[in-house]
Amino acid sequence: MKWTRKHLIGLEDLSAEEITHILDTAETFREVSTRSIKKVPALQGRTVVNMFFEPSTRTNLSFSVAARRLSADTLAFSKAGTSVSKGETMVDTAKNIEAMGVDIMVLRHTAAGAPRLLAQNVGCSVVNAGDGQHEHPTQALLDLATIRQVRGKIDGLKVGIVGDISHSRVARSNIWGLTKLGAKVMVVGPATMIPPEIERLGVEVCHDMDKATAECDVLNMLRIQFERQSGGNPFPSIREYTRMFGLTQERIDRFKRHDLTVMHPGPVNRGIELAPEVADGPQSVILKQVENGVAIRMAVLYLVAGAAEQSRESS
Amino acid sequence: MNNLLITGAHVIDPSQSLDGPADILIINGKIEFVGSAEEAKSKAPDNLKEIDAKGLIATPGLIDIHVHFREPGMSEEETVASGSAAAVAGGFTSVACMPNTDPALDSEADMNFITREAKKANLAWVFPVGAITNRREGKELAEMGNMSRGGAVGFSDDGSAVPTAGLLRRAMTYAKMLDKPILEHCEDHTLAGDGAMNEGFVSTILGLPGIPAEAEEVIVARDLALARLTGCRLHLQHLSTIGSVEMVRRAKSEGIAVTAEVCPHHLVLSEEDVRGYDPNYKVNPPLRTASDIEACLQGLKDGTLDVIASDHAPHLDDEKELEFGNAPCGMIGLETTLGVLLTHLVHTGKITLKELIAPMTCNPSDVLRLNRGRLEKGLQGDVTLINPELEWTVDPAKFRSKSRNCPFNGKTLKGRAVATIVGGKVVYRAE
Numbered sequence: 001m002k003w004t005r006k007h008l009i010g011l012e013d014l015s016a017e018e019i020t021h022i023l024d025t026a027e028t029f030r031e032v033s034t035r036s037i038k039k040v041p042a043l044q045g046r047t048v049v050n051m052f053f054e055p056s057t058r059t060n061l062s063f064s065v066a067a068r069r070l071s072a073d074t075l076a077f078s079k080a081g082t083s084v085s086k087g088e089t090m091v092d093t094a095k096n097i098e099a100m101g102v103d104i105m106v107l108r109h110t111a112a113g114a115p116r117l118l119a120q121n122v123g124c125s126v127v128n129a130g131d132g133q134h135e136h137p138t139q140a141l142l143d144l145a146t147i148r149q150v151r152g153k154i155d156g157l158k159v160g161i162v163g164d165i166s167h168s169r170v171a172r173s174n175i176w177g178l179t180k181l182g183a184k185v186m187v188v189g190p191a192t193m194i195p196p197e198i199e200r201l202g203v204e205v206c207h208d209m210d211k212a213t214a215e216c217d218v219l220n221m222l223r224i225q226f227e228r229q230s231g232g233n234p235f236p237s238i239r240e241y242t243r244m245f246g247l248t249q250e251r252i253d254r255f256k257r258h259d260l261t262v263m264h265p266g267p268v269n270r271g272i273e274l275a276p277e278v279a280d281g282p283q284s285v286i287l288k289q290v291e292n293g294v295a296i297r298m299a300v301l302y303l304v305a306g307a308a309e310q311s312r313e314s315s
Numbered sequence: 316m317n318n319l320l321i322t323g324a325h326v327i328d329p330s331q332s333l334d335g336p337a338d339i340l341i342i343n344g345k346i347e348f349v350g351s352a353e354e355a356k357s358k359a360p361d362n363l364k365e366i367d368a369k370g371l372i373a374t375p376g377l378i379d380i381h382v383h384f385r386e387p388g389m390s391e392e393e394t395v396a397s398g399s400a401a402a403v404a405g406g407f408t409s410v411a412c413m414p415n416t417d418p419a420l421d422s423e424a425d426m427n428f429i430t431r432e433a434k435k436a437n438l439a440w441v442f443p444v445g446a447i448t449n450r451r452e453g454k455e456l457a458e459m460g461n462m463s464r465g466g467a468v469g470f471s472d473d474g475s476a477v478p479t480a481g482l483l484r485r486a487m488t489y490a491k492m493l494d495k496p497i498l499e500h501c502e503d504h505t506l507a508g509d510g511a512m513n514e515g516f517v518s519t520i521l522g523l524p525g526i527p528a529e530a531e532e533v534i535v536a537r538d539l540a541l542a543r544l545t546g547c548r549l550h551l552q553h554l555s556t557i558g559s560v561e562m563v564r565r566a567k568s569e570g571i572a573v574t575a576e577v578c579p580h581h582l583v584l585s586e587e588d589v590r591g592y593d594p595n596y597k598v599n600p601p602l603r604t605a606s607d608i609e610a611c612l613q614g615l616k617d618g619t620l621d622v623i624a625s626d627h628a629p630h631l632d633d634e635k636e637l638e639f640g641n642a643p644c645g646m647i648g649l650e651t652t653l654g655v656l657l658t659h660l661v662h663t664g665k666i667t668l669k670e671l672i673a674p675m676t677c678n679p680s681d682v683l684r685l686n687r688g689r690l691e692k693g694l695q696g697d698v699t700l701i702n703p704e705l706e707w708t709v710d711p712a713k714f715r716s717k718s719r720n721c722p723f724n725g726k727t728l729k730g731r732a733v734a735t736i737v738g739g740k741v742v743y744r745a746e
Contacts, residue, residue, distance in 0.1 A: 012520070089633070089636060090638065091636060110640075111637075111639065111640040111641055112521055112522040112523050112592070112638075112640055113521070113523075113592030113638055113640070116591075116592055117592060117638055131522070132522050132523070132640060133522035133523070133524070134521060134522030134523075169522060172520070195518070195525075196514055196515055196518070196519055196525065196527075197515055197519055198519050201520070
């Protein structure tokens with residue numbers, strides 16, 4: 001297929017065919033990272049800027065590595081906290097950076113909808129690296145790539161997403177991607193962490209980790225984000241959360257689920273949502289996810305740059 | 316001085332069930348006569364100024380009892396003068412301005428300030444609403460008696476509900492003594508939290524924190540109980556949910572002295588409009604669901620909701636160009652309310668013109684006892700002339716308001732005020 005999108009804002013916007021195209025493109029790039037000279041000239045002369053308005057380590061690094069393996073020049077800008085009415089807004093900042101000659105902006109922001117606002121205000125490509133509680137498309141794409149790599153398919157699998165669904169952009173992007181590619185999705189967590197009417201996205205809601213462990217082919221264990229909880233914790237104690245929703249070896253053994261695939265977007269709260277022996281055990285694909293993250297981000301940067309090139313040529 | 320004869324109009328005055336051709340004679344700024352052309356002519360003095368209003372609808376001057384004029388403190392967003400200009404350009408002859416300014420309007424001097432600024436502007440009648448509590452902090456009562464002497468027509472901590480039932484009870488008991496209504500912004504802040512839009516499927520998809528309908532409804536329920544307890548007149552501002560409308564309907568049938576208002580945007584826009592993350596659609600209470608819109612419309616038709624008010628809330632472009640979650644709530648409405656409602660409610664057959672005009676004239680006048688909103692002999696000569704068929708495009712560059720935060724920018728509307736008359740003087744004419 002021909003890729004025509006200049007921006008990647010969210011998986012809600014993409015068709016199954018487009019998602020599969022990104023996954024296929026990423027597979028060809030995965031090989032690059034195994035070479036001794038890990039570089040291809042695809043984005044030579046292009047400039048990619050990481051604009052991070054929220055702290056991040058691995059997504060920031062992963063995008064930088066991806067851009068450099070494509071031979072792009074990279075810049076990084078990060079600013080803790082959000083711009084408010086007093087002082088420079090994100091759009092002001094972005095326009096200034098764009099004026100330096102930038103081809104792709106990779107944006108991480110605390111506010112949902114920020115990448116769309118940016119795309120409306122700049123001429124270059126915009127790639128969403130996570131916006132508030134809305135979407136984190138490259139994380140979901142790397143999750144999909146990992147599932148496809150490990151299980152050989154996505155269609156027909158049952159994937160459980162466990163944790164704070166309400167505050168999770170990873171969950172939202174995964175739900176869009178998984179359902180579009182034919183997987184069944186179960187969201188698992190305390191009732192206070194499940195957003196209203198999420199069933200209407202075609203997912204099953206479950207508050208029973210035993211049931212989730214017994215039924216799912218893949219469990220994606222979200223990080224409990226203590227920093228996101230306004231108005232007090234949505235559950236009584238970490239001890240209770242871990243007992244009710246933590247994934248332990250005992251739970252896996254009890255249901256004889258040695259075929260289960262265990263994922264985590266990181267960083268792991270060891271011993272809270274995920275027991276250390278499971279995180280480091282044979283069913284964990286956490287490091288594969290990180291590996292695929294680079295390949296997926298290479299694919300996304302490559303595709304949006306190509307689409308931008310085409311639109312420049314045709315205009 | 317300020318004598319005027321308006322000829323050839325179709326007059327709609329729901330307070331007197333007027334709905335037909337009539338001439339309107341204004342003498343010395345007051346309504347003198349409304350009726351047949353011959354009789355009007357016979358009562359008119361010589362050399363009278365006349366307006367030919369053939370093909371137009373004449374209504375009592377429109378009244379909007381919920382506007383924010385941002386003075387003092389935020390005069391770059393709006394002033395009493397610019398707000399008055401926006402009011403008359405939208406067909407409004409009287410407005411009531413809310414006290415959530417910086418500092419809040421919580422003293423007799425503040426009431427005098429608003430009245431003085433309005434007199435200087437000399438366009439519309441501007442009635443100040445005083446704060447219920449000092450600095451709108453929700454702690455102790457403000458000087459409601461002194462503010463009444465200064466011209467306060469009611470009291471509100473608009474922007475927030477009075478936080479505790481005990482304090483609100485005291486405020487209502489005191490306001491009843493002064494024979495003034497309490498105007499409540501119904502929102503439980505512990506339920507609303509840092510919400511940016513209606514809570515539901517759309518907020519789940521957009522990843523924006525939601526405000527459930529119940530954040531409004533728990534305060535409506537509390538306030539209705541206190542209205543029953545105290546006997547104070549209670550006016551519920553900008554109601555937006557099915558549950559609120561149902562509770563007010565029941566309270567009215569029980570004889571509780573309650574009135575309620577609805578905003579134009581809650582009658583024509585829904586949470587679906589937020590999908591583009593355009594901060595011009597961010598408002599509090601948030602845009603709700605199609606069923607809520609239907610309930611509000613039903614409430615308007617059966618009289619449960621007495622008043623249409625714009626909640627005209629100016630904000631700078633800079634603030635509204637932020638990300639949705641970081642942008643302030645509110646939209647301006649004075650210059651679009653009439654056009655929006657004619658276009659989306661009257662021309663679509665959802666309500667009649669008469670059903671639209673009562674909540675914009677006599678009803679709001681009665682809530683605040685303004686003694687306006689009727690074309691009755693002896694009352695102020697306030698008249699709005701409307702061309703219901705005129706198509707126009709909302710052009711933010713043409714707003715009289717200092718702000719442009721309006722979701723209807725660029726939209727084509729059908730119908731608008733073409734002349735606004737205050738005290739017998741033409742203060743606005745559409746070009």
